[in-house]
Amino acid sequence: MPRRSILLFAAACFIIAASLAIVTVVVVTGREHGVTEASSATGQPTVGGPFQLVNQDGQTVDQTMLNGKWTLVFFGFTYCPDYCPTTLTGLAATKKQMGDKAKDLQIAFVSVDPARDTPKALKDYLESDGFPEGVVGLTGSPEQIAAVAKAYRAYYQKVGEGETYTMNHTLTVYLMGPDGKFRAPLAYDLGPQKSAQLIERVMARG
Known part of the structure; x- marks a missing residue:
């Protein structure tokens, strides 16, 4: 050649x-x-957005509840046999790992089962031993839940009929910043120590 x-x-x-x-x-x-920095060309978040729901005290709340605080948003339901209670106890351990750094971190538990999860049902459920203190339980009409789930790209689906039905749903926990915008996802199986480290890293970036 x-x-x-x-x-x-x-x-x-x-x-x-x-x-x-x-x-x-x-x-x-x-x-x-890709996920942690998710945003559109306009700079607006691709996860999260306006919503109007009711908390466990029967008060109407909207997306402004996120302002000024770091928030972990989690979708679930009170009849959940394993994933939801496990996630909530895990978040309690995560906050304990963070110590004083968790003082500005709130948790919002959004029900995907509004037919059964009344404000009172949420209040009773979230007062269970081992769950984080101060969790904000959120419910609403089926239309309101569908809207907030769509905004957060959270999947849920009713499975079965009658009183024994259950719900399939997204297990990801969404970390939202003090400006109400999405910062990072927390995987279900990440564990308290790694979750705490991830949250602290994101907080340090602001």
């Missing part, structure tokens, strides 16, 4: 290799930051 052809072939191989390396970096970076 002529020397010129060899050089051209080597250059082409180098360009292809470099291109693949760039793609790899983009893919890895996207996987690492």
